[in-house]
Structure formats: structure tokens, C-alpha cells
Amino acid sequence: PPHRPYRPMMRPYRRPTPPPHWHPAGRYPAIRTVLGITFGTSFALSLDHLYGNGYTIDGYGNDMVYLRNVTQLNYLWPDATLFYGPGGLTGSEFFYSTSVYDPSRYNYVYRDLVRAYGPPATMTYPNGGYMATWFTNGNGYIRLQFGRGESYGGSSRFYTSLSFGN
Numbered sequence: 001p002p003h004r005p006y007r008p009m010m011r012p013y014r015r016p017t018p019p020p021h022w023h024p025a026g027r028y029p030a031i032r033t034v035l036g037i038t039f040g041t042s043f044a045l046s047l048d049h050l051y052g053n054g055y056t057i058d059g060y061g062n063d064m065v066y067l068r069n070v071t072q073l074n075y076l077w078p079d080a081t082l083f084y085g086p087g088g089l090t091g092s093e094f095f096y097s098t099s100v101y102d103p104s105r106y107n108y109v110y111r112d113l114v115r116a117y118g119p120p121a122t123m124t125y126p127n128g129g130y131m132a133t134w135f136t137n138g139n140g141y142i143r144l145q146f147g148r149g150e151s152y153g154g155s156s157r158f159y160t161s162l163s164f165g166n
Contacts (some may be wrong), residue, residue: 003008004079004152006097008161010064013083013091016133016141022121024137029116031140032145034072039140039166040088048060067101070094072162073112075105083165091165099161104162106130106146113142120144 028049032038036053037046038107046065048058058066067080077094084090096105112122120132129147141154143163 003154004058004068005159006150007061007066007079008095008097009150009152010081012065012112013093015091016122016135016143018053018141019122022135024135028118028134028136029081030134030138031142031166032138034082034089034092034164035067035072037082039082039090042088043084046062046082046084073109075109091163094162096160097151099155100131101158101166103130103146105158106144109144109160109162113144115138116141126140140164 021132026152029122033073035050035055037049041049043065045164047060050065050067055070056068058068060066067082068078070077070080072080072094076110077096079095082089083092113132113134117134117136121135122133124131127147131145133145134142141164145159145161148150148156149159149161
């Protein structure tokens with residue numbers, strides 16, 4: 001895919017592990033789809049869905065699809081990536097960046113997630129940032145993170161990232 005100036009440098013996809021004390025709560029919804037694609041859907045079928053529904057695909061390869069200007073949780077995310085494994089779609093990540101320290105996007109999304117899923121199962125503060133993770137019924141997870149990162153354009157930016165997976 002094209003290396004847009006503010007797209008974050010990609011990290012390998014890793015599914016977070018629930019803490020030992022965590023157990024699913026029946027009242028919170030399961031995560032089964034992202035952008036209308038069911039987890040486990042093949043790479044080819046996902047591309048058909050994305051093209052057919054008007055998503056802007058920047059490129060794909062190495063078991064990833066790069067998207068631009070995607071709406072998720074009623075927010076516009078300038079960059080997004082879908083991750084695939086042998087069993088199909090496994091995860092997704094949505095990115096929003098600023099040139100200055102501004103956690104407002106993180107705070108708004110965090111508030112919305114707490115309303116929908118309750119308090120996060122884990123909350124950490126990596127490198128002066130914030131990271132909250134929720135685990136849902138059906139093996140799903142949501143991760144919200146804010147912190148400094150490097151862009152493909154070579155600049156240091158502040159990123160809010162939202163991940164869904166199974």
C-alpha cells in the first residue's frame with residue numbers, strides 16, 4: 001500500500017490474552033463482525049465485500065488489507081487495517097493521529113466503550129500513554145490505545161488506535 005505520511009508504522013498483529021481472573025459477563029455483546037465482515041471470512045470474500053460497499057482500499061498483501069477514511073463506532077478513522085490468518089479475518093485496527101498530545105479521541109471512544117461493555121478488563125499506561133482492553137463473550141476483544149508512535153512519513157505523531165478481534 002502507499003505509505004501515506006501520517007499512517008503509523010505497522011506492528012505485527014497479536015491478539016491480547018485475557019487476564020487470569022477474567023470471565024465473560026453475559027450482559028455484554030459479543031464481537032462477531034467488523035465493517036460487516038464476520039471474523040473467519042476469507043481474504044478474497046472480504047475484498048469483495050469491501051469493494052462492493054464502497055470502502056477505499058489503499059492496498060493489500062501479507063495477510064493485511066489497508067483502508068482509508070473508515071467509520072467505526074460513529075467516528076471517522078483516517079487509516080484502518082484488517083488482519084488475516086489461515087482461518088480468515090482475525091483482527092482489525094483503526095487509527096487517528098495528531099501532531100500534538102491530544103487524548104480527546106481516546107477519551108470519547110473510551111467513554112462510549114465503557115457504556116457498551118462496562119469497565120475494561122485491563123488498563124495499562126505504556127510509555128506515558130493509555131491502553132484499555134475489553135474481552136467479550138465468544139472470544140472477542142476490543143483494545144483502545146493512545147500514545148506516541150512513528151509514521152511512515154518519518155515524523156513522530158500521537159495515535160489513538162482502536163482494535164477489534166476474535
